[in-house]
Amino acid sequence: MKTSRRRRYTEWLVTLPSLAWLVVLFVLPTLIVFAIAFKPANPYGGIGAGWTWSTLASLGNPNYPAIIWRTLWISTTTTVLCLLLGIPMAYFMAQLPPRRRQVFLLLVIIPFWTSFLVRIFAWKVLLHPDGLIKQALVALHLVDADASLLYNAGAVLLVMVYTYLPFAVLPIYAAAEKFEFALIEAARDLGASSWKAFRSIFLPGIRRGILTAFLMVFIPALGAYVIPDIVGGPHSEMIGNKIAQRTFVDRNLPHASALSVILTLAVLAPLTAGMLMQRKKDRHAVLHQEGL
Template sequence: MILALPVAWCIARVSPAWRSRLLLLVIVPFWTNFLIRVFAWNQILHSEGPLAKFFRSIHLLGENESLLFNSGAVVLVSVYTYLPFAILPLYSAAEKFDFSLLDAARDLGAGAFRSFRSVFIPGIRKGIVTAVVIVFVPMLGSYVIPDLVGGTDGQMIGNKIAQRNFADRNLPAASAMSAVLTLFVLAPMLFRRKENETS
């Protein structure tokens, strides 16, 4: 949300010509298969990859340190993968927002940040809820990203369920973890439904 909100704001505020170009940049990653994108990040973050070599050249990364197979790599690739899913619903809500309300708030003495926080964010609440649900639900059960770039230090619950099921053959534990995951998935969906009924 921290990254998606400013991007959606900027896209909604620019001219229609620039808006189309910026939206195209947001949509471009969807043209490539999900697995290919994750494998590409695996190569980029590899110990012999371009990023690792660059950071070693400026002495920000040790010879035995790696950018891959840790929780930071999982966060980075997850943000890259799911950011467009957050930007699009936020942009859709921001496009319908009356930006003259921000001018009115500033005329009444509110600063830029306070106008953004107290007027703009509540005004696109539906878009925020939609973005949270769209990103939260698939990310919660994410399996491929932690498996390919996280290793043992960046596993998520999807990897734990697979390990209990296939490696340990502990089906009761896998079932219990799956039930907990299902509850976490249903909670935001029920909240979104309640929001729609209220509005």
């Protein structure tokens, strides 16, 4: 009893720095943002006195659903595409001999050596009407000479997938690296097709990695702002752009905060649901093991 209490104590002590970090740099600012959402705005960018519901009520504004819907579908599609590309990549990489594995890992990481912004501008050059990709597609009669590859939702999606793909590959790879590939062989020996072995043995085995990848892509994608701003067109505005407009152009911090609240809740709700479900499952598994 005593030792377990002491262990608890040291556990707390060890997590204290990261906990303090989280509280000071994440929880408090988020609470402040929540609080500002209930404050009135003044036209000079200040925050008025007293409290109001009107900002939150104004989110019923008919201009929002289109943007929220667009943000959701672009982020979801980005996440799905990143997972669809990331899982086979990780599956392949994890089975390579260690030396070649390092090379491939390096190739995934190399883009981070260049500024994120420079890489987005590079896409602008590639997709430029006189750029390589456009010229090639026109030569192959795949696109019209007048069609623009930039400034539409497709361009936003392409650059988002490009940007977030490493964030999907790395956690899935980390999980796949620990996966015991002999299990797949065993499944094959027992008569499973390779697809069935991949689906019923490999995928559940790297479940945690996939979940992490999902969160690492979906959450930043929801708040994307720079990518739709640079390669997006007049019809590809996302919530992030709206928040920027409220903050800078409209000088309306309460409004920007209210939108951020929506974004935070949109992230927290599925996360909490997922955690609760996981906990229920774990408890169920424990009960099962104890024969109850």
